[in-house]
Amino acid sequence: MDTPKEKMKMMTLDQMKDKHIGEVGTKERDKYEFDLKLEVLGEMIKSARKERQLTQEQLGELVGVQKSQISKLERNAKNVTIETILKVFRALKANIKFSVELKDEDFKVA
Amino acid sequence: MDTPKEKMKMMTLDQMKDKHIGEVGTKERDKYEFDLKLEVLGEMIKSARKERQLTQEQLGELVGVQKSQISKLERNAKNVTIETILKVFRALKANIKFSVELKDEDFKVA
DNA sequence: ACAAAAGTTTCCATATATAGAAACTTTGCA
DNA sequence: TGCAAAGTTTCTATATATGGAAACTTTTGT
Numbered sequence: 001m002d003t004p005k006e007k008m009k010m011m012t013l014d015q016m017k018d019k020h021i022g023e024v025g026t027k028e029r030d031k032y033e034f035d036l037k038l039e040v041l042g043e044m045i046k047s048a049r050k051e052r053q054l055t056q057e058q059l060g061e062l063v064g065v066q067k068s069q070i071s072k073l074e075r076n077a078k079n080v081t082i083e084t085i086l087k088v089f090r091a092l093k094a095n096i097k098f099s100v101e102l103k104d105e106d107f108k109v110a
Numbered sequence: 111m112d113t114p115k116e117k118m119k120m121m122t123l124d125q126m127k128d129k130h131i132g133e134v135g136t137k138e139r140d141k142y143e144f145d146l147k148l149e150v151l152g153e154m155i156k157s158a159r160k161e162r163q164l165t166q167e168q169l170g171e172l173v174g175v176q177k178s179q180i181s182k183l184e185r186n187a188k189n190v191t192i193e194t195i196l197k198v199f200r201a202l203k204a205n206i207k208f209s210v211e212l213k214d215e216d217f218k219v220a
Numbered sequence: 221a222c223a224a225a226a227g228t229t230t231c232c233a234t235a236t237a238t239a240g241a242a243a244c245t246t247t248g249c250a
Numbered sequence: 251t252g253c254a255a256a257g258t259t260t261c262t263a264t265a266t267a268t269g270g271a272a273a274c275t276t277t278t279g280t
Binding site: 181 | 257258267
Binding site for chain 2: 031032033034035036037041044047048051052079080081082083085086089092093094095096097098099100101102103
């Protein structure tokens with residue numbers, strides 16, 4: 001059904017290790033940047049989890065919660081707290097950055 | 111990779127603080143990027159508020175909360191939710207972005 | 221088609237974030 | 251100095267995020 005070479009995202013753990021170990025010097029591999037909105041945060045978690053080849057249950061184990069929590073987070077069921085975000089991405093061994101840019105427009109106080 | 115103009119600043123907190131000491135009139139497009147941590151978020155709010163030349167009370171009015179809430183947020187009294195972050199930065203007319211970078215390292219599933 | 225794995229939803233309890241009000245402390249400045 | 255403005259803390263109530271457990275639905279492989 002699927003040819004191994006075509007499905008990079010389905011490679012084995014060993015293949016993944018090889019890939020990553022071989023690129024130790026490389027600074028970044030997969031980087032996503034997006035406007036911070038409630039709706040997209042869950043997508044990011046899911047995306048990163050997939051990249052790590054984990055099921056929700058496995059990620060849950062790493063984070064220390066049930067798979068249902070992961071599902072809820074990925075589906076934006078709640079208004080997540082920073083702590084939760086940090087916990088999840090830490091488990092995924094991800095660096096997360098936040099950038100703030102003050103819009104260059106005249107800003108008046110009422 | 112040359113950057114034609116420095117549009118993105120990667121600042122430490124100290125640099126950020128220095129920036130605001132003695133330098134009042136400088137607004138216009140300012141962008142800060144930082145590792146997302148609980149401790150730093152409050153500083154960012156404060157920094158952006160100062161940049162906008164607002165008191166906590168004024169920012170509170172814009173956000174729709176009391177000045178004490180702003181103080182709490184700036185002092186990291188709580189584990190903030192995304193919604194709160196969004197509300198505050200929206201009031202400050204700031205664009206906020208979030209980036210996720212999977213660390214390029216051996217990632218093993220137990 | 222079927223079974224297993226993966227993901228989702230619901231129900232529920234608990235912890236805690238949000239928030240206002242008011243008292244309190246610190247800062248800046250004349 | 252002292253006063254006013256700015257910022258902080260405390261007390262309190264309420265809303266809601268976190269999380270587990272289990273039932274449920276969807277996806278996947280054979």
